[in-house]
Amino acid sequence: MVVLSAFVANKSGRSIVARQFRDLDKNRSIELLSQFQTEFTNNKERGNFIDCEDSHVRYIFKPIDDFYMVLITNLQSNIIQDVKTLNLFAETINSLLSLLLYKSPNEHVPLKSTDEELISVHAFDLINAFDEIITLGYKENLKTPQILNSYNMWCMEETWKNINDESKERAAKENRKRDLENMDRRRRSGGYQNFNIGHGQGADPNVLQEAYNSYYSHASESARESFMHSQENKVEQQKSIPQYSYEQPEHRYNEQEEIHYQSDSISTEAQIEDPENSTGLMFIVKETISAQLSRDGDIESSELKGTLELRIADDSFTNVAIELEIENPKDKKYNFKTHPNIDKASFLNNGILKLRDSKKLFPSNDQALGVLRWRQVGTADDEQLVPLKLVTWVNPLDENKFEITVEYELNEKYQSLKECFFIIPLSEYGTSEITDLGDFNEGEIVIEGYDSSQGLVIHANEINQQQGVFTITVDNVESEESLFPINVTFVNLSDDVSTSLSNVAVSKVLNENDEQIDEFGSYVIIKSDDYNVV
Template identity: 25%
Template sequence: MVLIAAAVCTKNGKVIISRQFVEMTKARIEGLLAAFPKLMTTGKQHTYVETESVRYVYQPMERLYMLLITTKASNILEDLETLRLFSKVIPEYCHTLDEKEILENAFNLIFAFDEIVALGYRESVNLKQIKTFTEMDSHEEKVYQAVRQTQEREAHQKMREKAKELQRQRLEAAKRGGSSSLGGRTTHGSGISGLDAFGISSSSVSSTPSIESDLKPTVQKTQKPAARNALKLGGKTKDVDSFVDQLKSEGEKISSLTPASAQSSAAVAKTKIASDVHTESVHLKMEDKLTVRLGRDGGLQQFELSGLLTLRISDENFGRIKVHLRNNDSHGIQLQTHPNVDKELFKTRSVIGLKNPAKPFPLNTDVGVLKWRFITQDESAIPLTINCWPSENGEGGCDVNIEYELEAQHLELQDVSIAIPLPMNIQPSVAEYDGTYNYDARKHILQWNIPIIDGNNKSGSMEFSCNSSIPGDFFPLQVSFVSKTPYAALSATDVVLVDDDSAVKYSSETMLFVEKYEIV
């Protein structure tokens, strides 16, 4: 066959993109494309039109036409096969088949067209090879990127070391400048603030609190301007700015020290479940983070639970408090308190309180006071089991049965999503399912969504079939969910003042979210 040109046009005949493969004048190709709208017919999926000199082979694609212009001597069967390959290429680069999307991805489509046809003749390539060729995967480029990333990490490490050195200098300046006012501490006057007394770093104010953060004292405004300037919370010194500017001038990409948690799946899960929580002057937040890896043939490969209890006080009258906890754990979860928390008081009475009761907790800051961790290989710890059973159907495809069952029936899982990978360009035929599902043709994923899994709805299943597939195509499965019920059996029972043990009104929120939950 000799393929003259390939084009994508609207059903009104407007040409969006066109690529010619043989030497031809611009006027000639424009004339051929302009003649096509007058010759085409409607109501057929695959059709062609011939003139005295050329043959138009075209296929409707929603509101567009995929058009090939060939010589009359070309093989019509080869033309149709080439047309099908062109039609498969377009959805790989365009989310929707409309004029705007085609124009935005015009160059990618033209590069892909060039991989299919060279000098008018069809190349022996498939869709996977086309994607590989257009991506231009280069080993040298990967090596360069790896070296570049190493340089960036070294620069970031150097920047953090410099920042810690400046913190130590400010710490020494704080001791020298604030020594005269240590004896007369007031809430709004000079002296050490609650944040300095508890030893929380500035990073715990701007991002997720960490029990192991570096100690960074903060002094509120004093009568001495020098001390105020040296100890301003979060203030950047000229040395830090100049150091960052120097790194940027050398071509380094400097990112903020605060992680962009909004982009992480954990942050998205937190936002979903904690959007309407009412908070009192004393607010407790308990977070459980779950990482689970299960084998496709059964068996637990990894189970890790990590959690954090944070305390936030917004009223200075409740700065000196104690938090009573109830620990009904039966799994053997390891607990660890903050260094400034009285460990003996917690071990003997399960009470969170400071070692020095005279000092208050910091105000308006999420303070991590207790963390826990649990790692096991015991399959009874799995909260949700997923059984994916693909079997070959004897016709070159697979019939897939997937079922879930809630094992930890005290949990109520919300927004459960199970992502099932599929073979490329194979649309599944779903027979039965609980909940809802969505097929993402671009990502080749079948998304199974269940709004709630609890004791009343603890199991469900889905059945579907796929042509041209093998059982290994449907792994690994990715699972995500959130829950207002914590996995760890820890809860707050009371909050009291240190002085007279009178009860303090408080609010609390608990959340369980998935960092990674997969069946491999």
């Protein structure tokens, strides 16, 4: 579709405001506008369009109250698209004229024939709106609100800046008002530190003597006696008036007025040292577990990140091939990633880790070298990646006092966990007590104290039962929801490779002559990262 021109016409078809979008000379434009007036008067019964075969144009028009919105297109233009464009013109012009003439952008105000002169006054505003809709004869993909925003030069950044400036101005006014109120309050309450009430109090006697010498010294005897008598009466009256004084009371510091609450910073990260490399060749499978458990013990989410580390302290083991016990190295649920210097094809096809370049050697500095990484995400209620399941029972005892019973169960691969912390997000102003040790012996589970950034810290030296329970009582707690989430940290070291939650283990090690190496150490370390009961 190509729109040659658009204009607003009155009831008789005479154009009021017109805009050409293609290269048309003045005479041709005037001819087309005049021709519409003639054809419109003679062909009103034909509908909302007029085809002029002689001029090779089509007029499409639509009434806007007492006026008409008219488009001039060529005969080859798609009339359906032209009608949509005409409707957009009519809607935009109607809204714009309501805004310009009656300051009512949100409500439709009927246009009257008497508004023709006002429309002519706002001709350039209408032309600018026409240019937003049509560019070089082709319609832009815009809607009426966007066109009006562009016409009003509305800008998101400017709007936010104005809102921010107004907010700052209101805040400054509030601060100024508050400061004035504080100053007035201090002025009313403070008063004078010391003041006396009395007539003539503090008058300088030299001034009185000077006044007497300047006037009464030359007066008659009776006048001098009258002046002296009046001064004596004033002195007696001042003595009879009680004197008042005000002194601001001294504030005495009371040691009980200020109470400092102190809390110690407690390390809740379970620590464990790497085992000693006594054989000269050692492998450590390190697995970090994140999980979110419900209070009922359901597993909402779980994730495991694993690393296979190699430590070599003997030069004779610097060129080895490591065969892993993995069902399918290409299994995407593990997302295995090998070290850049490891032969990836050998691992994916045969499950063997060896150097890509046979001329290179593994370092023998007895430092941990990660040769394989993997990541596994468990599904809901998948217990495979969760070494410790927890069920919490909360029982209200009194107002702001609760009893928390924690029931735990170890994964079937584990008989114990070396160290574990339970962190309950309590305020330090509350008190707590382990009221039931359950399956723990005395001293195996204790309350370490409060940490200002974490909460109540409970430390279990070792969980050596497959399942068990313990109970703690806390008070000064707002609600049950303030007891959660309970954060759990733990760590465990085992020389049993079957304790790997992802079932990754070293099954065989070969030297450069493809001879099997029997003596090597293999360990599994699991550690929690983001382990919570919500």
